[in-house]
Amino acid sequence: METTDDGLDRVIELLKDEAGLDTGRYSRSYLSRRISSRMRSVGADGYDDYLAKVDEEERGRLVSALWINVTEFFRNEDVWELVHELLPEDGEVRALSAGCSEGRETYSFSILTAEKGIDAKVEGVDIDGEAVKRAMSGRYDEVDIERLENLDFLSDINRYIREDGDGYVVTDEVRDRVGFHRSDVSDLMRSLSFDFVLCRNLLIYVNDSEKASVLEGLTEVLNEGGYLVLGKTERMPKEYDDAFETVDSRLRVYRYVGD
Numbered sequence: 001m002e003t004t005d006d007g008l009d010r011v012i013e014l015l016k017d018e019a020g021l022d023t024g025r026y027s028r029s030y031l032s033r034r035i036s037s038r039m040r041s042v043g044a045d046g047y048d049d050y051l052a053k054v055d056e057e058e059r060g061r062l063v064s065a066l067w068i069n070v071t072e073f074f075r076n077e078d079v080w081e082l083v084h085e086l087l088p089e090d091g092e093v094r095a096l097s098a099g100c101s102e103g104r105e106t107y108s109f110s111i112l113t114a115e116k117g118i119d120a121k122v123e124g125v126d127i128d129g130e131a132v133k134r135a136m137s138g139r140y141d142e143v144d145i146e147r148l149e150n151l152d153f154l155s156d157i158n159r160y161i162r163e164d165g166d167g168y169v170v171t172d173e174v175r176d177r178v179g180f181h182r183s184d185v186s187d188l189m190r191s192l193s194f195d196f197v198l199c200r201n202l203l204i205y206v207n208d209s210e211k212a213s214v215l216e217g218l219t220e221v222l223n224e225g226g227y228l229v230l231g232k233t234e235r236m237p238k239e240y241d242d243a244f245e246t247v248d249s250r251l252r253v254y255r256y257v258g259d
């Protein structure tokens with residue numbers, strides 16, 4: 001099986017040229033892992049064999065494999081418990097769910113604000129158009145309702161998500177606070193401003209320079225005193241030490257104190 005750097009480069013080129021993907025932004029080890037996983041799925045014996053097997057369908061699968069959409073309602077519930085505490089007692093809160101995947105994170109934030117009895121506008125943004133379409137629909141085939149019924153900070157999940165046919169749907173109260181659009185987080189409009197920015201489990205896939213540009217964009221749309229929530233395995237780069245104070249280092253919650 002050919003595993004040379006050269007072979008990997010050729011598959012990366014394919015992603016760049018034929019799928020129009022800006023592969024330079026993703027770390028090489030991440031690209032290599034995702035490509036290897038697709039190679040295993042089609043039973044390819046090396047990069048040459050894989051390239052010979054790539055037809056239009058496989059090209060689509062390869063691109064999708066890069067946008068890992070794994071997500072769930074109230075993923076890492078201890079983080080949400082803290083976010084619930086940090087929400088103001090009244091007024092309106094504005095939040096951005098950057099890399100929102102199919103919307104479960106965005107709707108979770110909306111549910112939390114409804115539960116707290118405050119107004120909210122929550123924007124969900126993702127680069128993957130298909131994920132955004134699913135998010136907009138607010139419909140889900142599977143929801144682990146039993147887990148959501150046991151969250152301390154929610155009184156009754158059935159107020160926010162209800163069974164509908166053979167799936168689940170978010171209620172109007174939850175949907176009315178939320179908007180979605182397909183966008184690259186690096187291209188956010190600087191005129192926007194948010195009290196909370198959730199950017200969870202997106203930075204792990206990108207290389208250092210992309211990470212810096214995403215974080216720079218996010219700090220520009222975050223109000224002073226606002227909160228940034230990263231994924232639990234993600235680290236705030238050292239150069240942001242002065243701009244953020246740590247609210248909880250384990251849960252990766254930070255407060256923006258300005259430049």
Ligand SMILES: C[S@@+](CC[C@H](N)C(=O)[O-])C[C@H]1O[C@@H](n2cnc3c(N)ncnc32)[C@H](O)[C@@H]1O
Nearest residue numbers: 067068070071099101126127128184185200201
């Ligand atoms: C693993 S999911 C995380 C979903 C959610 N934030 C969570 O933690 O449950 C990562 C998402 O980031 C999106 N993504 C990756 N790069 C992006 C970018 N540059 N701009 C916007 N979304 C991006 C992917 O499409 C994917 O839906």
